[in-house]
Amino acid sequence: MNQYLLAAAVGAALVSGTAMAQDFKEGDWLVRARVVHLDAANKNSDPAVPVSINNKTLPEVDFTYFFNKNLAAELILTVPQKQTVSLGGAPIGTLKHLPPTLTLQYHFDAPGFKPYVGAGINFTRFSSVNLPAPLDIKRNSWGGALQVGVDIPVAKDMYFNIDVKKVFIKTDVTDAGAKIDTFKVDPLLVGVGLGWKF
Template identity: 55%
Template sequence: MKKHVLTALAIAAASLVSTQAFAQAKEGPWMVRARAVSLSSANTDSTGLGLSVNDIVLPEVDFSYFFTPNIAAELILTVPQQHDVRLNGNKIGTLSQLPPTLLVQYHFNLNGYKPYVGAGINYTKFTANDILGGAVTTDGSSWGGALQVGVDIPLSGNMYFNFDVKKVLIGTNINAGGNSLGSLRVDPLLVGVGLGWRF
């Protein structure tokens, strides 16, 4: 349902773009975007316990620097995310994570529309977890790859409408009594819509 709402917002915002919007003011090398993001977890559990975390909607901010008109680096930041941890659908605790991501992007220019692709790396810090009263724990952090595709659509001046999709590899070991029970791969698909400002 959340994906359908985000897609509808993207179509509605894109329909507002007129030919006059393509006349952009002089743009600098920086771009800032703010998005609302729907996070859908892959929930691949190798413990055999039927573990999963819930899907959420979260705010996201990114900062991009354009080295050339086509090549940019993007740092993606968000607030700490708290998930319910479930065992066969029943909540058994919570898991909090903070997942900054750094990507290198290639931007195209198609008559004012600016689609892009990106690839990079994610570092996730698991800041706190409370699973079965602390009897079950996770690793403190994880590293993984990230892939991205999106588009910036000019609105007016240096403002853009942004639609963005990312796949980020995030996982952690599940431990109990000092022993690893296996891993839980969150590996979220992130679908976001928002606004960007180039300066």
């Protein structure tokens, strides 16, 4: 039922947004606030070390700067997120991660709505790692990010946003300093929110 309501809301926004749609231009800023669901891939290089983290819903804020009406850069931010770490499905500890992401986007010309695609880089910092000794993880991760989304005008300089990202995050799991696994979080992030153009 929720899916049908969301589809109806998007359809109504598309219809009502046609008259309000305006091209972005050089120097425009678009600031968005989203609610994002994180769905972790939880892949392990060694199946004998089945490390995983939980899925969760989290807040996200991003800042987009337009170089022209089609090309933009987006900085995606959140607060450090606490996750439960499990081994074989059983909780063994917790950690926090902070994953700022920078993407370069192309915004397509379309009547009534503004679809875009993006690609960029993610840096994730793991902190407050609480695992049973002698287990530990590498604290920093660099990886790519892919993005697709759409901005639908709902009022003057206000947009309803749907955004999907695939972010590549991994860390080494160690036992007494020796690497025993490469854990790939590689989450799919699905978000909805509102954006304001300045």
